[in-house]
Amino acid sequence: MTDILQRATTKVLDNGEGLSFDELVEVLQLPDEQIPALLELAHAVRMKHCGPEVEVEGIISLKTGGCPEDCHFCSQSGQFSSPVRSVWLDIPQLVKAAEETAATGATEFCIVAAVRGPDERLMSQVRDGIKAIQEAVDINVACSLGMLTQEQVDDLASMGVHRYNHNLEAARSYFTNVVTTHTWEERWETCEMVREAGMELCCGGLVGMGESLEQRAELAAQLAELAPHEVPLNFLNPRPGTPFGDLPIMDSQDALRTIAAFRLAMPRTILRYAGGRELTLGDLGTRDGLLGGINAVIVGNYLTTLGRAADADIELLADLKMPIKELAKTL
Amino acid sequence: MSEFCGHCGERLDARDHTVCAVHLVMEPPRFCEDCHRRMKVQVTPTGWVAECVEHGTLTG
Ligand code: SF4
Ligand SMILES: [Zn+2]
Numbered sequence: 526m527t528d529i530l531q532r533a534t535t536k537v538l539d540n541g542e543g544l545s546f547d548e549l550v551e552v553l554q555l556p557d558e559q560i561p562a563l564l565e566l567a568h569a570v571r572m573k574h575c576g577p578e579v580e581v582e583g584i585i586s587l588k589t590g591g592c593p594e595d596c597h598f599c600s601q602s603g604q605f606s607s608p609v610r611s612v613w614l615d616i617p618q619l620v621k622a623a624e625e626t627a628a629t630g631a632t633e634f635c636i637v638a639a640v641r642g643p644d645e646r647l648m649s650q651v652r653d654g655i656k657a658i659q660e661a662v663d664i665n666v667a668c669s670l671g672m673l674t675q676e677q678v679d680d681l682a683s684m685g686v687h688r689y690n691h692n693l694e695a696a697r698s699y700f701t702n703v704v705t706t707h708t709w710e711e712r713w714e715t716c717e718m719v720r721e722a723g724m725e726l727c728c729g730g731l732v733g734m735g736e737s738l739e740q741r742a743e744l745a746a747q748l749a750e751l752a753p754h755e756v757p758l759n760f761l762n763p764r765p766g767t768p769f770g771d772l773p774i775m776d777s778q779d780a781l782r783t784i785a786a787f788r789l790a791m792p793r794t795i796l797r798y799a800g801g802r803e804l805t806l807g808d809l810g811t812r813d814g815l816l817g818g819i820n821a822v823i824v825g826n827y828l829t830t831l832g833r834a835a836d837a838d839i840e841l842l843a844d845l846k847m848p849i850k851e852l853a854k855t856l
Numbered sequence: 857m858s859e860f861c862g863h864c865g866e867r868l869d870a871r872d873h874t875v876c877a878v879h880l881v882m883e884p885p886r887f888c889e890d891c892h893r894r895m896k897v898q899v900t901p902t903g904w905v906a907e908c909v910e911h912g913t914l915t916g
């Protein structure tokens with residue numbers, strides 16, 4: 526066993542501590558022939574510190590497209606000539622989507638809006654939507670509505686929002702290559718407010734955007750410092766018309782190294798497959814990741830692109846003997 | 857008969873759309889195949905709806 530894998534075994538598996546930035550760089554530099562051993566360790570860490578359960582989530586876009594921000598990976602920015610048009614979902618459609626999500630066995634339903642931050646119209650739509658969902662469907666409601674004020678954080682908490690998603694997206698040192706219309710620090714502040722208000726924090730990012738290995742390790746270390754409840758890991762899916770539209774699809778071995786590194790940085794977090802895994806990893810790689818540190822999935826479609834059929838993922842989990850996490854009943 | 861590519865919006869006879877066809881497995885069409893207008897597309901967990909103001913609604 527290589528030195529770094531040995532150290533990681535003691536530190537992460539035995540003692541439950543995350544790896545440091547320098548150690549994560551070493552992990553990301555491991556040669557291809559070490560990947561099976563790396564994934565095996567990451568899987569052991571996940572099984573020991575999180576257990577065999579997999580958390581399943583569905584997501585829905587409440588407001589698609591026309592976002593004023595310029596995140597270079599995003600087809601929903603209004604600043605690029607992406608073919609995605611602006612569209613709003615109504616409340617009956619939102620409830621229907623929540624019902625469809627719950628029918629897959631998912632316990633989380635995340636309502637997403639392509640905005641810098643919510644305005645009064647969006648907050649009121651979210652308020653009505655959550656109320657309608659809570660009356661009709663047994664599922665935890667999460668939101669992802671951009672940057673928040675303290676008042677909005679408090680409002681969302683009082684509406685019963687279980688978890689709030691706001692990604693760092695990229696390492697601090699790479700952020701200005703990805704976004705110029707807001708800062709990394711603004712994202713960090715929203716994340717801290719969410720956590721302090723008692724909502725679960727969901728915060729992750731994307732890899733495969735042209736960042737260096739060091740910057741990938743940096744993102745993992747910065748997320749570990751923030752200590753979110755859940756980390757969604759996206760692999761860039763280059764979208765036509767966006768500044769990152771011509772970047773190559775990330776190498777699958779690099780993607781697997783990244784999954785394992787994120788798990789070794791954060792032994793206890795929910796590490797979720799988010800966008801891009803179909804493209805980067807395919808079916809075989811998806812399986813490898815679930816046996817290499819991932820313990821949560823998004824089922825069905827994404828916000829503007831299509832995912833694998835929900836059935837295919839549910840079957841895969843059954844095949845891997847990983848039970849789907851059930852809704853925790855609060856009495 | 858459709859005249860335009862649902863992925864890139866260009867005429868079907870203008871160039872090869874093999875790559876577009878691959879994309880259309882993983883994402884809904886963005887352009888109307890009859891008039892190449894950009895459609896309003898809503899993706900849901902289990903499907904999608906695309907609407908052209910002129911030619912109505914497609915689902916998948
Ligand atoms: S803020 Fe969100 S929706 Fe807007 S461009 Fe950035 S990633 Fe896309
Ligand atoms: Zn085309």
Ligand SMILES: [Zn+2]
Nearest residue numbers: 888891908911
């Ligand atoms: Zn049309």
